[in-house]
Amino acid sequence: MTIPSRLTVSDTLSFWTLETERAMPPSSLSFTSSPHVHGGDSIPRIMHTVILALMPATLLSILVFGWPALWVIVITTLTAVVTEHLLVKLRLRPSPVGDLSAALTGLLLALTLPPHAPWWICVVGGIFAILLGKQVYGGLGYNMFNPALIARVFLLISFPVEMTTWPHPVGLLGEEALAFGDAVALIFTGHMAPGEVMDAISSATPLGQYRMEVSLGKTVQEALGGNYAFSYFNATGGLVAGSLGETSALLLAAGGIFLLKKRIITWHIPLSMLAGCLIPAVLFWLIDGTKYPDPIFHLITGGLVLGAFFMATDMVTSPVTPLGQIIFGASCGLLTYIIRTWGGYPEGISFAIVIMNTAVPLLDQYTRPVIYGKTRKNA
Amino acid sequence: MGIVASVLKKFHGGVHPTGHKELTERCAIEPMPMPERLIVPLHQHLGAPSVPVVQVGDKVFKGDLLGASGGFVSAAIHAPTSGTIQAIQEHPVGHPSGLTMLCVVIAPDGADQWNPGLKGTADPTTLDPSAIRDRIKGAGIVGLGGATFPSFIKLSPPRDKVVDLLLINAVECEPYLTCDARLMEERPQDVVAGIRIMLHALQTKQCVIGIEANKPKAIAAMEKAVAGQSDIRVVSLPVMYPQGSEKQLIEVVTGRQVPSKGLPVDVGVIVHNVATAVAIRDTIELGHPLVSRIVTVTGGGITRPANVEVLIGTLVDDVIRHCGGLKSHTKKVIMGGPMMGLALHQTDIPVVKGTSGILALTAEESSGKTEHPCIRCGSCVNACPIQLVPCTMAWFAKTDQIDQLPKVDLFDCIECGSCAYVCPANIPLVHYFRYGKLTLQAKDREDKKKALTKQRSQAREERLAREKEEKERKKEEMKAKMAAKKSDVGSSSEVKTGSPTVSKKVTAKGGTATDSKGGGDDPPVDHAKTAKGTSLPEE
Ligand code: SF4
Numbered sequence: 070m071t072i073p074s075r076l077t078v079s080d081t082l083s084f085w086t087l088e089t090e091r092a093m094p095p096s097s098l099s100f101t102s103s104p105h106v107h108g109g110d111s112i113p114r115i116m117h118t119v120i121l122a123l124m125p126a127t128l129l130s131i132l133v134f135g136w137p138a139l140w141v142i143v144i145t146t147l148t149a150v151v152t153e154h155l156l157v158k159l160r161l162r163p164s165p166v167g168d169l170s171a172a173l174t175g176l177l178l179a180l181t182l183p184p185h186a187p188w189w190i191c192v193v194g195g196i197f198a199i200l201l202g203k204q205v206y207g208g209l210g211y212n213m214f215n216p217a218l219i220a221r222v223f224l225l226i227s228f229p230v231e232m233t234t235w236p237h238p239v240g241l242l243g244e245e246a247l248a249f250g251d252a253v254a255l256i257f258t259g260h261m262a263p264g265e266v267m268d269a270i271s272s273a274t275p276l277g278q279y280r281m282e283v284s285l286g287k288t289v290q291e292a293l294g295g296n297y298a299f300s301y302f303n304a305t306g307g308l309v310a311g312s313l314g315e316t317s318a319l320l321l322a323a324g325g326i327f328l329l330k331k332r333i334i335t336w337h338i339p340l341s342m343l344a345g346c347l348i349p350a351v352l353f354w355l356i357d358g359t360k361y362p363d364p365i366f367h368l369i370t371g372g373l374v375l376g377a378f379f380m381a382t383d384m385v386t387s388p389v390t391p392l393g394q395i396i397f398g399a400s401c402g403l404l405t406y407i408i409r410t411w412g413g414y415p416e417g418i419s420f421a422i423v424i425m426n427t428a429v430p431l432l433d434q435y436t437r438p439v440i441y442g443k444t445r446k447n448a
Numbered sequence: 449m450g451i452v453a454s455v456l457k458k459f460h461g462g463v464h465p466t467g468h469k470e471l472t473e474r475c476a477i478e479p480m481p482m483p484e485r486l487i488v489p490l491h492q493h494l495g496a497p498s499v500p501v502v503q504v505g506d507k508v509f510k511g512d513l514l515g516a517s518g519g520f521v522s523a524a525i526h527a528p529t530s531g532t533i534q535a536i537q538e539h540p541v542g543h544p545s546g547l548t549m550l551c552v553v554i555a556p557d558g559a560d561q562w563n564p565g566l567k568g569t570a571d572p573t574t575l576d577p578s579a580i581r582d583r584i585k586g587a588g589i590v591g592l593g594g595a596t597f598p599s600f601i602k603l604s605p606p607r608d609k610v611v612d613l614l615l616i617n618a619v620e621c622e623p624y625l626t627c628d629a630r631l632m633e634e635r636p637q638d639v640v641a642g643i644r645i646m647l648h649a650l651q652t653k654q655c656v657i658g659i660e661a662n663k664p665k666a667i668a669a670m671e672k673a674v675a676g677q678s679d680i681r682v683v684s685l686p687v688m689y690p691q692g693s694e695k696q697l698i699e700v701v702t703g704r705q706v707p708s709k710g711l712p713v714d715v716g717v718i719v720h721n722v723a724t725a726v727a728i729r730d731t732i733e734l735g736h737p738l739v740s741r742i743v744t745v746t747g748g749g750i751t752r753p754a755n756v757e758v759l760i761g762t763l764v765d766d767v768i769r770h771c772g773g774l775k776s777h778t779k780k781v782i783m784g785g786p787m788m789g790l791a792l793h794q795t796d797i798p799v800v801k802g803t804s805g806i807l808a809l810t811a812e813e814s815s816g817k818t819e820h821p822c823i824r825c826g827s828c829v830n831a832c833p834i835q836l837v838p839c840t841m842a843w844f845a846k847t848d849q850i851d852q853l854p855k856v857d858l859f860d861c862i863e864c865g866s867c868a869y870v871c872p873a874n875i876p877l878v879h880y881f882r883y884g885k886l887t888l889q890a891k892d893r894e895d896k897k898k899a900l901t902k903q904r905s906q907a908r909e910e911r912l913a914r915e916k917e918e919k920e921r922k923k924e925e926m927k928a929k930m931a932a933k934k935s936d937v938g939s940s941s942e943v944k945t946g947s948p949t950v951s952k953k954v955t956a957k958g959g960t961a962t963d964s965k966g967g968g969d970d971p972p973v974d975h976a977k978t979a980k981g982t983s984l985p986e987e
């Protein structure tokens with residue numbers, strides 16, 4: 070196969086006019102355009118691989134937070150799927166739920182919710198994510214914001230109390246664990262048993278604890294030590310208070326590496342995002358270790374790993390060019406650090422990513438690679 | 449060995465389609481029984497169509513000229529066998545438009561006799577390079593890899609360019625195809641002979657034969673054939689599609705990139721396909737013009753896959769029948785490879801010089817699922833060997849933002865299909881690019897036409913204005929003459945003051961007259977442009 074560079078375009082095609090293409094005779098043979106073979110990749114395959122990659126962390130979160138966590142995940146995911154099905158059916162199109170993208174959105178949203186979130190938070194969030202996060206734009210591929218994150222941001226602003234009530238990691242089967250029935254009651258009524266309210270078991274997330282105490286003039290060490298007893302080991306393994314997906318950095322990272330291996334994502338966004346958050350973390354920690362927690366703390370608490378591997382890498386809402394992806398990731402990371410350290414919400418990831426989503430079209434436009442045969446100068 | 453990179457470079461992107469070469473890689477090249485008739489299109493190459501030089505009823509020998517080259521970028525067409533010219537008529541050809549084309553129909557006489565006047569030269573080095581080029585041109589040889597660019601042009605580099613390297617493209621990166629590999633295994637000496645002729649014609653000292661590593665037998669055969677000849681090197685390349693694209697092959701072997709809109713010769717390289725080398729050898733050493741080629745007939749829909757030496761003009765139908773016919777669940781018949789080939793809507797279409805394969809694909813083998821919206825996964829960006837952003841280009845084409853397309857380098861796309869191959873949304877990206885290119889070209893022609901009409905009407909207005917002025921000038925001249933005649937009877941002083949004015953006027957008018965003559969040159973130029981403009985759509 071030899072492809073001449075200058076004459077391909079004008080000469081081979083010059084007499085292939087568009088009109089005659091339409092005038093082709095009917096035939097039993099299919100004569101669509103080349104290529105005639107396909108690599109076999111598909112949207113459902115991508116979605117189901119991502120869901121698979123999230124499973125270990127999801128299962129652990131259920132183990133750590135007990136039955137209510139399972140309910141939160143099931144309700145959110147189901148709401149998302151049902152909403153998508155109904156909305157598309159309303160437009161008289163074939164239902165796309167088979168592509169699993171709504172299921173993935175639901176799961177991702179659930180992982181950003183408090184483990185004992187009431188049922189209506191899950192339902193409102195699921196509907197918001199699909200309706201206003203995705204379908205109003207025209208469905209998969211057309212949305213500007215990460216649907217799960219825009220829904221979380223909406224919930225966080227609208228229902229700050231419910232969205233920041235974090236239970237102790239009580240476990241699924243341990244002594245403190247909730248019985249199955251109690252869990253149902255908790256999610257649907259807000260009470261486990263008459264008279265017993267949820268606050269009894271609530272706690273602060275490590276990031277929340279650090280921000281609150283440091284703003285009161287304490288050092289990082291005082292804030293995380295003492296009664297709070299922050300443990301790096303527990304945080305890495307997911308045994309701390311936080312949203313479902315903020316739990317095990319280790320399992321989430323494992324899922325992310327699985328996605329890298331499967332070539333669903335590339336290294337550009339996760340790596341640059343981690344760097345964008347951790348490099349300033351190192352700098353400020355070196356400047357004043359009593360006011361700024363160390364980078365490991367930033368890495369294993371909050372949703373940094375979930376965000377870097379699963380949220381910022383959402384294909385529709387991230388750049389397609391490698392350079393664009395690096396700038397996007399680094400900016401997400403940096404914004405996360407800024408919001409975490411000086412902003413109003415200790416869990417800054419969702420805001421950082423949603424803000425950067427708006428920059429994606431510009432990033433794509435200005436970071437087109439230098440093509441073969443051109444240099445930066447004459448490009 | 450300055451130009452050849454010491455370490456092979458890697459080109460950006462690329463894909464790994466399943467090879468399926470096992471279907472035919474052990475099938476020796478076989479001849480085919482003479483078909484009942486041959487239908488030889490007069491346009492099988494890049495450039496202008498050939499002009500028929502035979503008439504219905506003429507008897508021809510194998511190798512006689514049927515169509516003469518119709519321009520600089522064009523190629524001659526020869527009789528693939530001896531017989532009678534039955535008709536010269538329109539016939540469907542393998543072209544995306546499904547258009548018909550002028551073809552010469554030959555009824556073979558069965559003797560398959562070469563014209564006895566065709567003589568070869570045993571030692572091509574005795575020939576002058578320009579004589580070699582002329583013979584290659586006369587033999588109608590074009591690039592046999594599928595691009596069908598007339599070969600003699602690529603052997604006539606511009607004087608101001610230095611050619612350091614002759615690069616033989618034996619990559620055969622298209623899945624399924626094995627015709628080049630078989631040719632190298634069976635006729636390695638002829639490949640080398642062809643290379644020698646080309647080196648001599650180009651006056652170049654160095655040659656590299658690039659073969660992908662999945663053809664170990666072809667590599668071994670070629671290495672044996674070039675043993676002891678240090679100026680020809682066989683290079684085994686890691687398997688990657690589209691390495692057989694000229695630009696990518698050059699980058700891998702030399703590390704240089706052909707400038708956008710440039711030619712390989714701009715970086716000192718000339719690329720020829722390996723089958724072209726053999727055709728050149730046959731022409732120079734045997735005197736045979738190009739009348740047949742090797743075609744890989746394969747795919748899940750072919751009963752007996754094979755490599756067949758096919759006479760140009762043989763119908764695809766006949767070739768398929770020779771290979772046992774189509775299986776019932778065939779979904780697509782393709783001329784060429786599966787990545788860049790052309791899907792046929794009918795099979796009574798003649799094999800031409802660029803037909804490297806005939807593929808019958810079943811539904812399982814071929815793509816064709818429903819198109820989904822782009823999910824912006826970036827796979828296409830990572831796969832594109834030109835580093836384009838295919839999803840953006842497709843978006844502009846799909847939404848008819850045609851003006852944006854040149855800005856995102858649409859015309860640098862080589863239509864290799866890597867992007868569409870990986871796209872999880874099954875978007876027929878290449879289809880959109882072709883649509884975009886065609887629309888832009890159509891618009892370009894429109895614009896040119898408009899500009900021409902405008903230019904013409906302007907010229908007409910100017911001419912009318914000039915004519916009017918001319919008339920007035922003449923009138924005035926007459927008046928002046930009359931006045932002069934009258935003043936003959938008047939005082940001489942009046943004449944003295946009068947005549948300078950007149951002469952002044954005349955010179956002034958004379959000035960415009962010259963202008964009008966200058967302007968008068970325009971119409972012929974216009975005609976030249978018109979001729980070009982109208983000939984464009986026919987090309
Ligand atoms: S590969 Fe297909 S879905 Fe992915 S970005 Fe390219 S065009 Fe869009």
Ligand code: SF4
Nearest residue numbers: 832861862864865867
């Ligand atoms: S077809 Fe064009 S855009 Fe697609 S990969 Fe090939 S060169 Fe790039």
